[in-house]
Amino acid sequence: xxxxxxxxxxxxxxxxxxxxxxxxxxxxxxxxxxxxxxxxxxxxxxxxxxxxxxxxxxxxxxxxxxxxxxxxxxxxxxxxxxxxxxxxxxxxxxxxxxxxxxxxxxxxxxxxxxxxxxxxxxxxxxxxxxxxxxxxxxxxxxxxxxxxxxxxxxxxxxxxxxxxxxxxxxxxxxxxxxxxxxxxxxxxxxxxxxxxxxxxxxxxxxxxxxxxxxxxxxxxxxxxxxxxxxxxxxxxxxxxx
Amino acid sequence: xxxxxxxxxxxxxxxxxxxxxxxxxxxxxxxxxxxxxxxxxxxxxxxxxxxxxxxxxxxxxxxxxxxxxxxxxxxxxxxxxxxxxxxxxxxxxxxxxxxxxxxxxxxxxxxxxxxxxxxxxxxxxxxxxxxxxxxxxxxxxxxxxxxxxxxxxxxxxxxxxxxxxxxxxxxxxxxxxxxxxxxxxxxxxxxxxxxxxxxxxxxxxxxxxxxxxxxxxxxxxxxxxxxxxxxxxxxxxxxxxxxxxxxxxxxxxxxxxxxxxxxxxxxxxxxxxxxxxxxxxxxxxxxxxxxxxxxxxxxxxxxxxxxxxxxxxxxxxxxxxxxxxxxxxxxxxxxxxxxxxxxxxxxxxxxxxxxxxxxxxxxxxxxxxxxxxxxxxxxxxxxxxxxxxxxxxxxxxxxxxxxxxxxxxxxxxxxxxxxxxxxxxxxxxxxxxxxxxxxxxxxxxxxxxxxxxxxxxxxxxxxxxxxxxxxxxxxxxxxxxxxxxxx
Ligand SMILES: Nc1nc2c(ncn2[C@@H]2O[C@H](COP(=O)(O)OP(=O)(O)OP(=O)(O)O)[C@@H](O)[C@H]2O)c(=O)[nH]1
Ligand SMILES: [Mg+2]
Numbered sequence: 001x002x003x004x005x006x007x008x009x010x011x012x013x014x015x016x017x018x019x020x021x022x023x024x025x026x027x028x029x030x031x032x033x034x035x036x037x038x039x040x041x042x043x044x045x046x047x048x049x050x051x052x053x054x055x056x057x058x059x060x061x062x063x064x065x066x067x068x069x070x071x072x073x074x075x076x077x078x079x080x081x082x083x084x085x086x087x088x089x090x091x092x093x094x095x096x097x098x099x100x101x102x103x104x105x106x107x108x109x110x111x112x113x114x115x116x117x118x119x120x121x122x123x124x125x126x127x128x129x130x131x132x133x134x135x136x137x138x139x140x141x142x143x144x145x146x147x148x149x150x151x152x153x154x155x156x157x158x159x160x161x162x163x164x165x166x167x168x169x170x171x172x173x174x175x176x177x178x179x180x181x182x183x184x185x186x187x188x189x190x191x192x193x194x195x196x197x198x199x200x201x202x203x204x205x206x207x208x209x210x211x212x213x214x215x216x217x218x219x220x221x222x223x224x225x226x227x228x229x230x231x232x233x234x235x236x237x238x239x240x241x
Numbered sequence: 242x243x244x245x246x247x248x249x250x251x252x253x254x255x256x257x258x259x260x261x262x263x264x265x266x267x268x269x270x271x272x273x274x275x276x277x278x279x280x281x282x283x284x285x286x287x288x289x290x291x292x293x294x295x296x297x298x299x300x301x302x303x304x305x306x307x308x309x310x311x312x313x314x315x316x317x318x319x320x321x322x323x324x325x326x327x328x329x330x331x332x333x334x335x336x337x338x339x340x341x342x343x344x345x346x347x348x349x350x351x352x353x354x355x356x357x358x359x360x361x362x363x364x365x366x367x368x369x370x371x372x373x374x375x376x377x378x379x380x381x382x383x384x385x386x387x388x389x390x391x392x393x394x395x396x397x398x399x400x401x402x403x404x405x406x407x408x409x410x411x412x413x414x415x416x417x418x419x420x421x422x423x424x425x426x427x428x429x430x431x432x433x434x435x436x437x438x439x440x441x442x443x444x445x446x447x448x449x450x451x452x453x454x455x456x457x458x459x460x461x462x463x464x465x466x467x468x469x470x471x472x473x474x475x476x477x478x479x480x481x482x483x484x485x486x487x488x489x490x491x492x493x494x495x496x497x498x499x500x501x502x503x504x505x506x507x508x509x510x511x512x513x514x515x516x517x518x519x520x521x522x523x524x525x526x527x528x529x530x531x532x533x534x535x536x537x538x539x540x541x542x543x544x545x546x547x548x549x550x551x552x553x554x555x556x557x558x559x560x561x562x563x564x565x566x567x568x569x570x571x572x573x574x575x576x577x578x579x580x581x582x583x584x585x586x587x588x589x590x591x592x593x594x595x596x597x598x599x600x601x602x603x604x605x606x607x608x609x610x611x612x613x614x615x616x617x618x619x620x621x622x623x624x625x626x627x628x629x630x631x632x633x634x635x636x637x638x639x640x641x642x643x644x645x646x647x648x649x650x651x652x653x654x655x656x657x658x659x660x661x662x663x664x665x666x667x668x669x670x671x672x673x674x675x676x677x678x679x680x681x682x683x684x685x686x687x688x689x690x691x692x693x694x695x696x697x698x699x700x701x702x703x704x705x706x707x708x709x710x711x712x713x714x715x716x717x718x719x720x721x722x723x724x725x726x727x728x
Contacts, residue, residue, distance in 0.1 A: 046508035049715060064364075066505070073245070076516040077508050080284050080501045084493050084624075116335050222590040223622045225367040225482050225489050227357055 010053075010060040013199055016081040018110075019091035020102040021070035024125040027182035028091065029067050032192055037183050044069040047077055054196045061196040082110060087119040087195045092166075094124035094179060095158040100166060107173055119198045121176035121191055124166050128181040130159040245515070245544045250276045252699055253538055253546060255520050256554035258286030259342065260688055262500035262507070264552065266359055267696040267710050269510030271703075276546065277504065277512050280519030284501050286554065287311055287675075288342035290494030290625075294334040296668055303670075315670035320663065329574030329630075331665045338625045339570050339668065342496025343617050343634040345370045345488040345593065346684040347474050348481040353489070355689060356499070359710040364502045366493070368622060369486035371581055371591025375452055376653065377445075378602040383657045386449060388585060389479055403446060410440045410450070415476055417469040428466035432456075435465045452597040452613070455682040457566065457638045459600040459612060485588025488683065492592070493624045496684075509715070518542045523551065550699055554675070565673045566680050567643035571633040571651055572626060575662025580618055592622040596654055603649040605642060612638040614650040615682055630665070636682060639671050 017025040026044050030036050033052045048067040053060055066081040068074065082088060090106045092099040103122060110120055163179060170177035176194050180187040251273035254261050262284075265277050283289055291299060300315040319331065346352055346367075356362040373386040387393045393407055413420055427435045432451055436442040442450070447460050454471040456463040478487030491498040508514055522539035534547030580594040598614040617634040619625050625632045633654070635647045647669070655661040674680045697704040 045511045046513070047505065049505075049509055073513060073515075074508075076514045079516070080504055080508075080514075083501060116333070223368045223492075223592050225369050225486075225589055227353055227362050227367060227482060 008060050012062045014064045014085045015087045016066045016085045017089045018106040020099040023091045023093040023099050024182045025091050031182045031188045082114040089121050091123045093126050094161045095129050097160050100161050122170045124179040127179045128183045131157040246546050250274050250548035252550045253548040254552045256286050257284045259288040259496045259500045262503035263692045265507030266503035269506045275512040278515045278518045282517040285497040288496035290338045290340040290497030292334045293337050311673045313671050318667045320665050332627045336627045338494045340495040340497050344684045347478040347488045349478045351686050355710040359712050361502050361506050365491050367489040368592035369589045370488040370593040373595045376598045376602050406441050414472050431461040432463045432468045433460035448599040485585030490593050565639040567639045567671050569635040569647045570668040572666040573662045577658050592620050594618045598650045608642050610646050
């Protein structure tokens with residue numbers, strides 16, 4: 001369908017994933033990019049780079065995703081990935097309160113050091129381990145299992161971070177907020193779509209005010225020099241090489 | 242938590258400057274266990290890029306440790322806050338990325354082909370260096386340097402005899418390697434004598450040609466054998482990646498951007514990165530076999546690590562060539578569009594213009610300006626400043642007068658362009674070349690050769706099976722167009 005119509009404007013958006021080890025950053029990316037899940041995903045060493053497109057009604061966003069390692073010994077990596085990033089996904093594990101503490105630390109560092117216009121989404125992952133997994137955090141009126149009380153429950157609810165707590169923090173800091181499950185896919189594409197929508201259109205066109213200078217997207221603007229000649233850009237659009 | 246000392250490292254690299262970052266990139270598919278540390282808490286070392294606040298911190302640090310580094314005498318000047326609201330002012334700290342490495346990269350440079358063959362060019366964005374201007378003191382104007390042969394023909398400022406001589410020289414210089422009879426006898430002499438004796442160039446043309454070499458010395462001290470390859474490079478680079486330009490710069494902070502992209506590749510390849518950690522002590526040990534460490538390193542964070550190879554940044558000072566330069570990074574409240582206006586059809590929007598002040602073109606109160614000044618004007622297209630402003634990178638050879646000389650050049654430039662705006666900020670500093678890598682306003686491919694030599698040393702016999710920085714597309718990138726699950 002999309003091919004039949006005139007091509008929509010397309011732009012690249014750099015996104016960096018940050019968060020404590022084992023909260024599910026790579027799993028979220030795997031779900032978003034390959035619609036897959038691995039029960040025992042090995043920890044990321046260093047960082048990984050992936051891309052995925054996100055089709056919006058009026059434009060296509062190509063995410064250039066940097067998935068960083070959460071283990072403490074890789075902590076020095078983050079600055080080189082959030083430099084010039086237009087968006088960040090800060091992930092915690094909603095069954096592990098310390099991971100939210102770590103997430104807050106990342107948010108503070110991003111607000112201090114990253115591009116001024118950066119769009120940050122706070123994501124509480126592993127929603128499937130709660131007994132409200134069928135509902136999405138943005139849609140709490142859904143017909144989830146009746147008594148989805150926060151805190152410990154006797155029916156295997158492992159949730160340790162309440163939606164309300166994380167959400168009010170996100171609101172205070174002006175972050176997008178979602179609870180997700182990389183395992184069953186809940187809310188995963190929604191996170192990326194919300195980020196894509198939150199990137200200001202002006203920054204995508206390269207027409208930027210002082211506030212968005214460094215967060216401006218890397219679109220093919222008039223000043224770009226192609227190092228590989230016209231052949232490559234044609235190939236990029238048509239084949240998988 | 243696994244500590245750094247639990248691993249038997251194959252290579253420990255100290256410093257994340259351009260050279261060592263490129264080494265990390267070159268080794269990123271080698272499966273070697275690599276630890277890459279930097280004593281600074283930022284990436285890029287001597288090629289770093291900073292926000293205004295980070296510049297403040299950098300200047301303060303330099304003040305504390307003036308001898309241990311390649312930089313010194315750094316100071317910042319800011320325009321006074323004005324009470325009137327419509328007068329232009331500095332934007333906030335992070336609206337700026339001031340780079341310590343604004344070198345231009347000729348399109349012929351091997352660096353570009355290596356960035357392509359190693360696939361990291363996809364994460365970089367290059368922009369064109371457009372017009373070159375030279376200041377003419379007699380007429381007190383900036384003159385655009387001709388951009389190729391057609392331009393020279395059309396230039397009304399050059400008389401026909403000079404045009405003929407110029408064309409003769411251009412024809413020679415792009416073939417200088419095969420015409421050694423013309424220049425070899427004079428290879429050590431100054432470019433001025435060579436150009437006047439062999440090509441009948443008047444003084445102002447000698448100056449123009451010298452400017453193309455980006456020589457920091459006057460024509461008389463710029464040797465023929467050094468200059469010819471550079472002039473040839475300049476001329477043969479034009480048009481290679483599109484009409485109207487022969488050099489590029491990476492957006493978002495020049496060399497700093499390349500070094501970070503290279504380190505990212507190192508990290509994707511499994512390299513471990515630790516900032517704020519230097520090497521405090523090195524002990525060379527007798528290795529029992531090829532598998533055991535040959536170096537014991539004491540890190541400044543208290544850990545001790547063993548490694549087979551240890552690569553560190555040279556901080557000893559050079560003693561040949563030009564070793565110290567004075568630099569100023571200035572922010573002005575104008576986009577100076579006249580400097581960037583293209584005269585060549587189909588050329589990309591230039592983000593950088595080069596302005597040259599030849600020796601003795603500037604009025605200095607207590608002395609003469611014996612060396613040229615180069616100002617690289619970066620537009621806001623580079624992502625280094627907000628729209629409506631520009632960042633000016635000025636360089637001249639260090640002398641007791643160099644600070645005044647830079648100031649005079651800056652003033653002169655601003656007075657020559659319409660709506661020049663106001664000077665908002667200047668960072669002044671002096672930089673000394675580390676041994677083996679002379680200071681250069683353009684990227685010197687020699688650095689890449691040094692990286693390749695180090696890569697060979699690390700790879701040992703495996704270097705023969707693989708080519709330097711020649712990589713396949715990474716899996717994630719490959720899948721990019723194939724497995725598109727569009728949401
Ligand atoms: N139940 C459940 N498990 C998950 C979910 N997401 C990830 N996991 C599991 O959590 C573990 C860690 O996931 P990763 O995606 O590797 O975590 P990470 O944040 O990338 O970890 P590092 O790379 O070490 O920083 C794996 O065993 C995953 O299978 C989820 O939504 N639900
Ligand atoms: Mg991971």
